[in-house]
Amino acid sequence: MTRFLVPLGIFIVLVAFLAIGLNLNPREVPSPLVGKPAPAFELPQLHKPDEKFAPREMQGKVWLLNVWASWCASCRQEHPLLVDLSESKIVPIYGLNYKDQREDALRWLKQLGDPYVMSISDAEGRTGIDYGVYGVPETYVIDKAGVIRYKQIGPVTREALDGKILPLVKELQK
Amino acid sequence: MKRLFLTLCTTLLCCSAIAKEAAPMAEDVQVEKRMVSISEELRCLVCQNESLAGSHADLAQDLRREIRQQIRLGKSDKEIMDFMVGRYGDFVRYRPPLKATTFLLWFGPLLLLVAGVATLLLYLRRRGRRVADAAALSTEDQQKVEALLKEAADSGRNP
Numbered sequence: 347m348t349r350f351l352v353p354l355g356i357f358i359v360l361v362a363f364l365a366i367g368l369n370l371n372p373r374e375v376p377s378p379l380v381g382k383p384a385p386a387f388e389l390p391q392l393h394k395p396d397e398k399f400a401p402r403e404m405q406g407k408v409w410l411l412n413v414w415a416s417w418c419a420s421c422r423q424e425h426p427l428l429v430d431l432s433e434s435k436i437v438p439i440y441g442l443n444y445k446d447q448r449e450d451a452l453r454w455l456k457q458l459g460d461p462y463v464m465s466i467s468d469a470e471g472r473t474g475i476d477y478g479v480y481g482v483p484e485t486y487v488i489d490k491a492g493v494i495r496y497k498q499i500g501p502v503t504r505e506a507l508d509g510k511i512l513p514l515v516k517e518l519q520k
Numbered sequence: 521m522k523r524l525f526l527t528l529c530t531t532l533l534c535c536s537a538i539a540k541e542a543a544p545m546a547e548d549v550q551v552e553k554r555m556v557s558i559s560e561e562l563r564c565l566v567c568q569n570e571s572l573a574g575s576h577a578d579l580a581q582d583l584r585r586e587i588r589q590q591i592r593l594g595k596s597d598k599e600i601m602d603f604m605v606g607r608y609g610d611f612v613r614y615r616p617p618l619k620a621t622t623f624l625l626w627f628g629p630l631l632l633l634v635a636g637v638a639t640l641l642l643y644l645r646r647r648g649r650r651v652a653d654a655a656a657l658s659t660e661d662q663q664k665v666e667a668l669l670k671e672a673a674d675s676g677r678n679p
Contacts (some may be wrong), residue, residue, distance in 0.1 A: 372568060376610045445578070471582050478607040480565035506597055 352391035378496045379476050384411070384488050385476040392443050392451055392465035399415060399440075399466045408440045408518045410511075411486040412462070412502075413474065414447045416454035417481040420462050424501035431507070437515045441465035444474050444482050487517045489512060538555055555587045563612050572613065 359397075364418065388400040402412075413430060414421045432439055441462035443451045455465070470472055478488065487496040497512055499505055558571050562583075564575035572580050572587075574585070576635045589602050623660050657665065 375565065375609055375611045378606060471579075472586075475582065475586060475607060478609070480608065 351501065352393075368397050373481060375480075377494075377499075379456045379478055379494050380497055382494060383492050384486065384494050385473070387466075387473040387476065389442075389467075389468055389473060392441070392448065394465050395448070395467065399464060401488070404440075404488065406490050407490055408437055408490055408515055409488055410437055410515075411442055411477075411488060412439055413442045413444050413477070413479050413482050413484045413486075414465075415482050416445045416450040418444075420501040421483045422458070424483055424503070425461070427502055427507060428461040429459045429502065432463075436464045436512065442473065442477075443467050444479060445469065447469040485511070487514055487518070553587055553592050554591050554597070555584060558587055558597055559584055561614055562604055563614055565608055565612065566574070572612075 384401050386396050386401060387414065391397050391399050396437075428439060431437070439462050440465070443465045445468065451465070451467075455462075471479075477484075481499060483501055484496050485498040485502050488500075489495050496519060498508065502511065526646075559572035560574075562572040564570045564572050564577055564580045564583075566577035566579050567575055570577075570580075575584055586603075586632075587600055590603065595603075601613070610616050610622070616625060618626055
């Protein structure tokens, strides 16, 4: 009997490992930036290209930095949630408009609503590299000291918002 | 004669023009070579089974441009690697560094091999003992065998 139990045991362990491995999302790579200060930048604002924005202006506030683009399909998917969130005024959302055309971006916001306190243009994608962006949309939760506390890779979902992002924001706002 | 001279002149001019262009190219080739050797070690995060060198993803192009720029700025390979790892994590490296968290990744296969060989040796030894036990004859059988062998030997000697 035991001579069958051992291979069976090994087989079950193998299946368990495969089941866990196959259900992980390979796109969710843990970011080394979580727990580190948000990289500095100074970029033109989307609506007023003559004026610049730098994250240090947000010192003392908890805020979300959402990386988006008009060419990004998943951004459309998360957009209504962001609009809802901005109306609730729980936390300010800033948009990093990533590798986009200004006209397209403005049209997109006009059509779908603008949840952002301000959008910033990263036309070259250089700031995106500093933030380790590899799949738009991505959302960063940044605390009062300017440290990245959480990174959402891919669209913000209801579950991610209620389960992780909002509780974290409330915790950080205390 | 005059025509020949003109042709010669234009040919030479062409050559010098090519030569002039070749000079900056040479440096670019060096930069390109280093860029490729670095980016072959890096994973493209958009299409994860491709290296940064081979990927056509937009991000990969941006990152290659970034690497080229850093090479021109005189950064060492290690500095460029650290730049990438600092932003995208150890996962961008095809050869992850040896750390507590990557211990199983590096030595897991070796551990499995050792466990496999140990099991095999244990099994073979046990089996060898079992075969030896099975081969051992009772004294009665032993006497029978000896009698038969003797008989065969005798009949062999006097056909």
